[in-house]
Amino acid sequence: MKRFAGWTLASPATLVVIAFLVLPVLATFWTTLTTPGGPLEPYLAFFGSGFRRTVLWRTIQVSLATTAIALVVGFLTAYVISRAPRWLKSILIIAAVFPLLTGVVVRSFAWLIILGRNGILNNFLISIGVTAEPFAMLYTQGAVITAMVYLFVPLMILTLAGVLESIPEDLIEASASLGATPAATFRQVILPLSVPGLIVGAVLVFTGSFTSYATPQLLGGESVMMMGTLMYQQAMVTFDWVSASTIAAVMVVITIAIVLVMTRLARRLNPMAV
């Protein structure tokens, strides 16, 4: 009896995940492998279409740009937080958690108000005489990247704040007492020790951007179609479920490949690992 206690308790959750996640997702993959044209046909169609290749390439570009900006901004901000006095630290953490717990729709919507044709930014630029005509800022790649950076910087800050917090103060003091300037300590001690955290953060932001839907939908529209919005359009507007399943499969393969490669890299680059 006791021998199976663990399984008994874990089985409801296990069954739910297998029945409603593993099997349906596998069924989606299966759809792409069992078309009349043979298992490769949907993928040849996907990569053979100039439009789809453009969407894939654009999604990669937007996700890479978002990741790169979020890494730099998030890391420097997390560093400042880690050096801040305790009272200020908790305020800054709250300021980072609040946007994170506020929904994607709300946070993307905010940029609709800012970047719109009659939005705050255009009104401001007109009032200070930079331009007479409002700029078309919505439905551009820049708008999507801006909103995505906004979306993911808090995640990066929190991930890295945790990592920086765990660097022993002794190491930093030792570096300083051996004559290293704060800049040298930052470059030679803090940065290398943060590499695993930077990789985790980069993976979270890249996969999050790569598979996002609400932000490109609201701020990119038809003109900045990304993998998520294209998949939704194929599934729910044109009802081409083979095509939607193919996009889903491409998305999952790229996501999992990145997670696997990067976590392996993180393990190899961890200077604390012996």
Place this chain on the structure above:
Amino acid sequence: MTRSVHPALIALAVLVFIFLVGPLVIVVGAALSDTSYLTFPPQGLSLRWFENIFEIAAFRRTIVTSLQIAFISTGIALLIGIPAAYAMNRYRVQLPGWLSTLFVLPVLVPELVLGFSLLKSVAVQFTIPIYISLVIGHTLLVLPYVVRVISASLAGFDFSVEEAAISLGSPPLKTFFTILLPNVRSGVIAAFILAFITSINDVSISIFMTGPGISTLPIQILAHTEQFFDPTVASVSVLLMVLTVAVMAIVERTLGLTFLAK
């Protein structure tokens, strides 16, 4: 103490926090504006856009649906997630390693893919009603949070206390409710609240699960912004932010907000 930070870095951090908080302040301002279009700073203060939310039937309906779905799916996730987290901590040796991977799968698989797959397999192929499919989708969405938070609070639990109760004749189920559950109470509250807010905010799964008369609040917000550019959505956003503040207060009292940074 090597607390000195370059002034340029401090300036950058200040800018980053203005960037983080500013847009949300703008949403609050736009929600309070008396104008019929979105603007900031607000022109004339008014709460009429808050009233307007409840005058639109679709908002009334989706707010109710979103709350129902969040409560039901979080409840189910706790019911199946707490025993799973307990089993993985208590009977670690019995259970295979892939089980913990299985419970993080909902995070690893893109939500859009999960939503679409559920629509295709569960809702269409097995003709399970959309509402139930929505509950299933959200249960999967929040399960990893439940398992992770409960596991974290069980990590500090000394199982020999439980052994002692059982060896003194306490039946297992009673032991669970009188010994274990009180010890992980704050974990359960935090798991509930994090799961709840995650469900309320979800777009990528719910977007595939709309049917006649069924939709969730975030999907209704998306639909509304595509047609109207009035401050109604800003007002709804403010309501959601109020909910976020409540969630943060509860998380801070139970797990501590720094838990989210781990």
